[in-house]
Amino acid sequence: MRRKASAFLLAAGILFAISNPANATDLKGMHPIGNAIAVVNPSKPSNSVVIDCDDKSQVCLQVLAPDLVRVRASFQKSLPLHDHSWAIERADLAQLPTTVSETKDAIILETSALRIVVKLKPLLISFYDIQTGRLINADSLAMQFDPTSGAVAATKSLGAADAGGANGLEEHFYGLGEKAAHLDKLHQKFEMWSSDTPGYTLATDPIYQSIPFYIGLLTEPADTVSRISSTQNTPNVTKTVDALSPDKTRDLAYGMFFDNSFHTHFDMGSSDPKTVSFQSDGGEMNYYFFYGPSMKKVVTRYTELTGRMPLPPKWALGHQQSRWSYGSEQEVKEIVTRYRKDKIPLDVIHLDIDYMDDYRVFTFNHDRFPDPPGLMKWLADRGVKVVTIIDPGVKYEPGGSYKVFNEGTAKNYFLKQTNGEPYVGKVWPGESVFVDYTLPEAAKWWGDLHSSLLQAGVSGIWNDMNEPADFESRDGLKWKDVVNYDDGEHSKHAKMRNLFAMLECKATYEGLKRLRPNDRPYVITRSGFAGIQRYATMWTGDCNSTWDALALSIPMFETLGVCGEPFVGADCGGFLGQTNGELLTRWYQVGFLSPFFRNHHAKDNNYQEPWRFGQQYEDIIRKYVELRYRLLPHLYTVLAEAHETGVPWIRPLILEYQDDKNALNVDDEFMVGDELLCAPVLKAGATSRDVYLPAGEWYDYFTNEKYKGDQHVLVQAPLDKVPLFVKAGSVLPTGPVVDFIGQGSEQSSGQAAEQPVKFEIFPDNAGSATGHLYEDDGHTPAYLTGVCSHRTLKFTNGKLTSSSDKDNQETTVSDSLVVLHNSR
Ligand code: GLC
Numbered sequence: 161m162r163r164k165a166s167a168f169l170l171a172a173g174i175l176f177a178i179s180n181p182a183n184a185t186d187l188k189g190m191h192p193i194g195n196a197i198a199v200v201n202p203s204k205p206s207n208s209v210v211i212d213c214d215d216k217s218q219v220c221l222q223v224l225a226p227d228l229v230r231v232r233a234s235f236q237k238s239l240p241l242h243d244h245s246w247a248i249e250r251a252d253l254a255q256l257p258t259t260v261s262e263t264k265d266a267i268i269l270e271t272s273a274l275r276i277v278v279k280l281k282p283l284l285i286s287f288y289d290i291q292t293g294r295l296i297n298a299d300s301l302a303m304q305f306d307p308t309s310g311a312v313a314a315t316k317s318l319g320a321a322d323a324g325g326a327n328g329l330e331e332h333f334y335g336l337g338e339k340a341a342h343l344d345k346l347h348q349k350f351e352m353w354s355s356d357t358p359g360y361t362l363a364t365d366p367i368y369q370s371i372p373f374y375i376g377l378l379t380e381p382a383d384t385v386s387r388i389s390s391t392q393n394t395p396n397v398t399k400t401v402d403a404l405s406p407d408k409t410r411d412l413a414y415g416m417f418f419d420n421s422f423h424t425h426f427d428m429g430s431s432d433p434k435t436v437s438f439q440s441d442g443g444e445m446n447y448y449f450f451y452g453p454s455m456k457k458v459v460t461r462y463t464e465l466t467g468r469m470p471l472p473p474k475w476a477l478g479h480q481q482s483r484w485s486y487g488s489e490q491e492v493k494e495i496v497t498r499y500r501k502d503k504i505p506l507d508v509i510h511l512d513i514d515y516m517d518d519y520r521v522f523t524f525n526h527d528r529f530p531d532p533p534g535l536m537k538w539l540a541d542r543g544v545k546v547v548t549i550i551d552p553g554v555k556y557e558p559g560g561s562y563k564v565f566n567e568g569t570a571k572n573y574f575l576k577q578t579n580g581e582p583y584v585g586k587v588w589p590g591e592s593v594f595v596d597y598t599l600p601e602a603a604k605w606w607g608d609l610h611s612s613l614l615q616a617g618v619s620g621i622w623n624d625m626n627e628p629a630d631f632e633s634r635d636g637l638k639w640k641d642v643v644n645y646d647d648g649e650h651s652k653h654a655k656m657r658n659l660f661a662m663l664e665c666k667a668t669y670e671g672l673k674r675l676r677p678n679d680r681p682y683v684i685t686r687s688g689f690a691g692i693q694r695y696a697t698m699w700t701g702d703c704n705s706t707w708d709a710l711a712l713s714i715p716m717f718e719t720l721g722v723c724g725e726p727f728v729g730a731d732c733g734g735f736l737g738q739t740n741g742e743l744l745t746r747w748y749q750v751g752f753l754s755p756f757f758r759n760h761h762a763k764d765n766n767y768q769e770p771w772r773f774g775q776q777y778e779d780i781i782r783k784y785v786e787l788r789y790r791l792l793p794h795l796y797t798v799l800a801e802a803h804e805t806g807v808p809w810i811r812p813l814i815l816e817y818q819d820d821k822n823a824l825n826v827d828d829e830f831m832v833g834d835e836l837l838c839a840p841v842l843k844a845g846a847t848s849r850d851v852y853l854p855a856g857e858w859y860d861y862f863t864n865e866k867y868k869g870d871q872h873v874l875v876q877a878p879l880d881k882v883p884l885f886v887k888a889g890s891v892l893p894t895g896p897v898v899d900f901i902g903q904g905s906e907q908s909s910g911q912a913a914e915q916p917v918k919f920e921i922f923p924d925n926a927g928s929a930t931g932h933l934y935e936d937d938g939h940t941p942a943y944l945t946g947v948c949s950h951r952t953l954k955f956t957n958g959k960l961t962s963s964s965d966k967d968n969q970e971t972t973v974s975d976s977l978v979v980l981h982n983s984r
Contacts, residue, residue, distance in 0.1 A: 217234060220233075221269060247691040270290060283302045297449065330378070332824050336352075337369050345374065352370035355368065361708065361712070368688075369688045375458050416448070417447060417465070450462060459808070463806025468694070473619075474938035479505050483760065484761070486511065495509065505786065508544065519589035522613065546618050552660070564609065611675050623661065662692045702735045726806075733760075739768050750838070753788070793894055828842055829852065836885070848877055859887075892922070921955050921960065934950050960972070
């Protein structure tokens with residue numbers, strides 16, 4: 161194994177020399193779509209129109225909500241009748257009355273939020289705010305295609321300039337999923353081609369996940385507002401000087417989701433500072449345009465379309481420990497014993513690949529793990545859950561006795577190539593085959609295979625290597641003739657690669673749900689596509705044990721959050737290389753606020769559990785793990801908000817302060833909900849840092865020192881302190897420090913702990929504060945049918961009241977549960 165591990169670490173080093181993703185097709189060589197000549201079904205009102213073009217192309221515009229329009233184009237042929245997407249959860253959004261009108265130059269659709277103008281010659285689509293008449297987004301070129309390669313492209317003006325390039329604003333870009341990049345994606349290029357990229361660094365692209373969704377934020381100086389509103393109106397729009405939008409953001413956000421799973425390319429003003437283009441090597445031109453104008457509204461609508469994260473079991477919010485690998489039952493017990501002895505809370509231990517028999521999925525190595533149910537019972541008695549890794553590669557063993565391989569082969573569930581032969585790749589077990597998760601019966605079979613793990617006492621599943629990783633074809637080229645059933649389309653890898661992980665996680669999630677209907681499934685994934693949040697939480701793969709990697713994790717979390725994935729985390733301490741006490745400690749000062757909070761490290765000689773670098777570091781790490789547990793009522797409330805609205809747990813400042821120019825690219829700080837702001841130390845040896853505090857007033861969480869916002873402040877941050885601020889006017893629900901979530905309630909109903917929640921009050925200048933508390937049983941799906949409680953907390957005149965959203969009854973909270981932070 162040591163030999164295999166070194167091969168892996170070596171592969172990490174040479175990775176970028178061998179991965180050679182295809183380049184985007186040159187836009188200049190592509191054909192524009194023909195001119196529009198007729199509207200096929202202009203029934204009024206209708207929620208969609210189909211437009212015929214003079215080259216036999218067709219374009220469909222479908223209004224799914226007043227602020228959501230789908231654009232679908234087919235080049236030199238009619239739109240196909242088959243219309244299926246793995247990303248979309250809700251295709252049945254309301255059929256909305258939409259007014260369709262035609263002029264001699266254009267077709268115009270109007271909703272209560274948008275005016276969509278389709279100019280006929282050339283065919284150019286523009287989106288306007290219906291109330292202010294402001295241009296939000298416009299094609300700068302007609303949509304394009306390449307008849308030889310099948311590539312399709314859309315090109316938009318950067319900064320909502322009109323087709324002539326006039327009146328553009330400044331524009332910033334957020335999103336594109338898991339990218340090793342800063343928060344603002346302006347002037348950069350990105351690709352979507354899910355890739356196994358151990359040791360990635362800033363600018364490695366693509367990496368594991370493929371989420372072809374971004375948010376554009378148009379920013380303008382206040383004094384240009386009236387100029388823009390009076391010059392960018394479409395014909396017949398009532399001009400308005402008050403260009404402030406209905407939800408009162410001055411800077412306007414829109415979303416763009418290119419629902420195409422082929423290898424895609426996004427050029428955010430990199431090749432041409434005046435345009436943004438997105439293109440794909442194949443498949444349909446099929447995108448969704450969302451209008452905010454607030455970023456939060458875009459995220460909410462995007463997650464309505466692609467689905468929101470179901471709540472995981474509450475214990476998944478606990479501290480988790482992992483290593484590649486804890487190689488024996490004895491070692492696992494030693495680790496947990498030490499955790500309990502040192503009084504560091506711990507909820508989960510992960511079993512990496514070495515728990516298996518020669519990496520055969522759904523088996524245990526009985527030499528090193530002789531009694532899995534016994535081990536899991538021993539761990540459960542100490543409040544620790546087990547998550548096991550499951551990779552998609554199934555050991556290829558013709559003629560052997562490996563049940564999973566034999567059954568999958570007999571039932572024809574493994575992916576085959578066009579020549580009818582199974583595709584055999586190389587992963588941890590050596591030669592491996594992979595399931596076609598698009599086959600409904602194969603997906604069910606895979607899900608059901610988890611029953612053996614659940615019976616042994618496993619609580620969650622970690623789906624790794626699902627780009628899919630293949631040591632002999634990291635770029636997936638050898639997979640090119642692999643065919644998936646794909647809803648009867650029999651699609652090749654070019655379309656299916658980016659979807660593979662989501663389909664695996666779907667099979668896993670649905671399997672766990674079937675097998676244990678009364679427990680919430682907990683699945684962790686490395687790769688994914690838009691919509692992955694419906695099935696799995698995620699972590700950011702094989703990051704380095706470096707300060708740069710720690711810093712990079714923050715824009716990655718923030719970006720994933722605005723792309724609908726709220727439950728994210730990085731390997732605390734870093735995965736590859738050697739961490740040290742200081743780096744591990746600072747990493748915990750980020751990790752304790754990240755949703756997925758797991759210490760994990762690669763197979764080499766270094767161990768990085770909290771006690772490995774001496775007492776000084778261990779004591780500080782314990783303090784932050786304890787703070788995580790104290791903050792759980794607040795964190796769980798924030799997570800429930802993400803489940804209900806899509807607005808993430810970790811938020812870039814710009815999401816909360818959309819009109820604040822200073823917040824546009826702040827990505828060395830983050831917010832948790834709208835109350836907490838964390839500005840971690842991200843440099844070796846630093847004991848202070850500059851912090852930008854947005855408008856308002858802020859408390860230092862630890863000292864109660866009060867700061868005015870809208871300014872940069874220099875904050876002292878010795879090793880035991882992370883600069884953590886609470887917005888004045890907040891109520892933070894907090895709980896007790898426990899060894900594990902639910903401690904104390906094990907004997908009763910099996911429900912989450914009924915420990916008293918205390919309320920920390922950070923009053924504003926008027927002495928008031930507000931907050932929220934969400935609670936449910938913490939482990940069953942009952943919350944989905946309303947078995948949960950939302951309370952609004954209000955602090956005025958020295959009294960805290962709580963009212964439930966069910967009956968609005970206000971009760972006074974006992975003073976014994978109130979902790980008042982008086983500012984210094
Ligand atoms: C991959 C995973 C890593 C895991 C290792 C062995 O590199 O990203 O987390 O420990 O495989 O399973």
